[in-house]
Each structure stands twice: as structure tokens, then as C-alpha cells.
Amino acid sequence: MGDQEEIRQDARATVPDGALVGVVGAGVMGIGVAQCFAEAGHPVVVTDNDPGALASGPARLRAGIRTAALLRRGDRRTAGGATGSRTESLVTWSASLADLADALLVVECVREDEDVKASVLRELDRVCRAEAIFASNTSCVPVARLGSFTGRPDRVIGTHFMNPAPLKEAVEVVRAPRTSALTLERTRAFLARVGKHALVVRDAPGFVTNRVLMLMVNEAAAVVGEGTADAETVDRIFQDCFGHPMGPLRTADLIGLDTVADSLEVLRRHTGEDRFRPCPQLARLVAEGSVGRKAGRGFHEYATPQHLVTRGGPGHD
Numbered sequence: 279m280g281d282q283e284e285i286r287q288d289a290r291a292t293v294p295d296g297a298l299v300g301v302v303g304a305g306v307m308g309i310g311v312a313q314c315f316a317e318a319g320h321p322v323v324v325t326d327n328d329p330g331a332l333a334s335g336p337a338r339l340r341a342g343i344r345t346a347a348l349l350r351r352g353d354r355r356t357a358g359g360a361t362g363s364r365t366e367s368l369v370t371w372s373a374s375l376a377d378l379a380d381a382l383l384v385v386e387c388v389r390e391d392e393d394v395k396a397s398v399l400r401e402l403d404r405v406c407r408a409e410a411i412f413a414s415n416t417s418c419v420p421v422a423r424l425g426s427f428t429g430r431p432d433r434v435i436g437t438h439f440m441n442p443a444p445l446k447e448a449v450e451v452v453r454a455p456r457t458s459a460l461t462l463e464r465t466r467a468f469l470a471r472v473g474k475h476a477l478v479v480r481d482a483p484g485f486v487t488n489r490v491l492m493l494m495v496n497e498a499a500a501v502v503g504e505g506t507a508d509a510e511t512v513d514r515i516f517q518d519c520f521g522h523p524m525g526p527l528r529t530a531d532l533i534g535l536d537t538v539a540d541s542l543e544v545l546r547r548h549t550g551e552d553r554f555r556p557c558p559q560l561a562r563l564v565a566e567g568s569v570g571r572k573a574g575r576g577f578h579e580y581a582t583p584q585h586l587v588t589r590g591g592p593g594h595d
């Protein structure tokens with residue numbers, strides 16, 4: 279029997295149906311990821327240290343469920359999926375990481391700041407079961423670095439969900455050198471159960487997605503800042519000339535310009551390359567609070583809330 283077959287036959291190679299899973303961070307991504315898991319019938323505990331995020335979480339989840347149902351035109355995306363109200367009832371909210379003690383898989387979705395992620399991972403390592411997998415939704419921090427904050431680097435993996443998570447079919451899965459084959463297999467099987475396929479890549483700052491996307495967004499922002507074209511024209515060029523469903527600046531607005539700037543800084547720190555420095559136009563928008571769709575304005579103006587986005591945009595962040 280080969281390694282892979284042995285792993286497949288290992289009972290621990292699955293996160294069982296209905297197992298408790300955890301999400302840390304009730305932001306844009308955390309809520310979407312929690313929705314994916316609950317729709318597949320898993321009870322989910324979502325934690326956040328911001329009482330405001332916890333208070334608004336249920337309403338944002340409800341809105342996400344409604345929007346996804348609308349855009350899927352009533353189709354079920356996962357076998358054994360839950361209905362809207364059942365999905366909502368499977369998600370509970372907590373201010374304490376200790377409530378993740380029984381989770382078999384925890385997805386870290388806190389802001390793109392290595393120090394914040396380090397403190398969350400250290401605490402998770404203390405409170406969670408020894409066999410629990412820690413998956414990070416980081417955009418750019420090398421997964422090996424995140425694993426080093428725990429005593430279980432073999433059970434730390436990157437699961438880079440795109441935004442909006444419930445509507446995307448694939449997850450960029452990042453295997454660090456110390457991530458075990460069993461962890462990879464358990465994660466892949468779990469993602470398949472929630473209706474996502476894993477695109478597995480090796481560990482590097484920004485992986486594949488954001489090493490490429492963040493540079494493109496930063497250059498597009500610089501083009502606007504230098505007056506070569508306005509944001510609408512830049513985006514239309516990508517849509518009408520290249521056939522992209524969404525231009526780089528609308529994509530950046532959807533991600534959140536603060537998250538884009540944080541990601542570029544993480545890339546610059548880990549690569550030492552100045553080409554990842556956020557350009558002045560991007561830095562200016564972040565400094566004035568025009569951070570994209572979640573603020574109602576960024577490179578573009580928005581009348582509709584964050585969750586009313588159409589399916590089929592490029593892989594977002």
C-alpha cells in the first residue's frame with residue numbers, strides 16, 4: 279500500500295460528518311467561511327475579540343446566506359447541505375478562544391498582521407485538542423512562519439478561501455515543509471465535503487494568488503495615481519480587452535484596500551523586495567478610510583452592501 283492509500287485508510291484522515299469546527303475572526307472572510315461549513319451541516323463556533331463584530335455577525339451571516347441562495351438560484355452546492363435557518367442555527371458566536379477547545383479544525387481569519395496571527399495561534403495551541411488542525415486564511419504570511427508559533431507545525435496548513443467564500447469553488451491550499459501528508463489529506467477531504475476543491479501549492483510569501491494579484495492591484499492603483507487613466511477605464515480595459523469578469527481595482531475594493539495594503543507590506547517584509555511597497559494612491563485611500571466596498575467607497579463608489587456581489591469574479595485575494 280502506498281503512502282497516499284495508507285493515509286486515505288487512516289480513520290483520522292477525515293474530519294467526521296457533523297464535527298465541530300472553529301473560525302477565529304468574524305470579519306469579511308470569517309463569516310463567509312463559517313457559512314460554508316454550516317451549509318455543509320457542521321456546527322461552527324465563530325470567535326472575535328471585537329464585541330461589535332460579534333454583535334453584527336448574525337445579521338451579516340443571514341445576509342450572506344440570502345445572497346448566496348439568490349445567486350445560486352436555489353441550487354444546493356453541497357450534498358446534505360443545510361437550509362438557511364438551519365445554517366444560521368449551526369453557527370454560535372463567542373468572545374473566547376477557549377470555546378474552540380473541542381473543534382477538530384480551526385480556521386484563523388483575523389486581520390493580515392503577523393503579530394495578531396501569532397498571538398491567536400499561540401493561544402489556540404494552548405486551548406485546542408492535540409489532534410486539531412489549524413488552517414490559516416492568510417493572504418501572504420508564509421505558513422511555515424505561522425506553524426512556528428505553535429507546537430504542532432505538522433498540523434498547520436494554509437486554506438486560502440477567496441471572497442465571497444460561499445460562492446467560490448476552489449481554495450488555494452498551502453502546504454508548508456512541515457505540514458504532514460495526513461494534515462493535507464484531512465484538509466482536502468474536509469474541503470471536498472463542504473463543496474470546494476483544493477488547489478495545492480507550496481509555501482512562499484503570497485503563495486501563487488497574492489504574489490501575482492497584489493502586484494497587479496498596486497500597479498493599477500499607481501496608474502490611477504499618476505493620471506494615466508481613471509479607475510473605471512483601468513477596470514474596463516481588463517474586462518473588455520482581456521475578458522476578466524472584474525477589473526483589478528473593483529477586485530481590490532472587494533478585498534478591502536486595508537487588507538491589500540497589509541498584504542503588500544507582509545510581502546515586502548518576507549521578500550525584502552521594494553516592488554511590494556503600497557503605492558501612494560493606495561496608501562492615501564487607506565489613510566482616509568476609503569477602504570473599498572465595506573466602507574461604501576474605494577477606487578469606486580458603492581450603494582450596495584458588501585455581500586451583494588455577483589458570482590464569477592476572478593479569484594479574490
Ligand SMILES: NC(=O)c1ccc[n+]([C@@H]2O[C@H](COP(=O)([O-])OP(=O)(O)OC[C@H]3O[C@@H](n4cnc5c(N)ncnc54)[C@H](O)[C@@H]3O)[C@@H](O)[C@H]2O)c1
Pocket residue numbers: 302303304305306307308325326327328331386387388389390391394398415416417418438439440441532533534537541594595
Ligand atoms: N478580504 C478578502 O477578500 C480576503 C480574501 C482572502 C483572504 N483574506 C485574508 O483573511 C484574513 C481576514 O481578512 P478579512 O478581510 O476577513 O479581515 P476583516 O478585517 O474583515 O476581519 C478580521 C476580523 O478579525 C478580528 N480580530 C482581530 N484580532 C483578533 C484577535 N486577536 N482575536 C480574534 N479576532 C480578532 C477583527 O475584529 C475582525 O472582525 C486576513 O488574513 C486576510 O488577508 C482576505
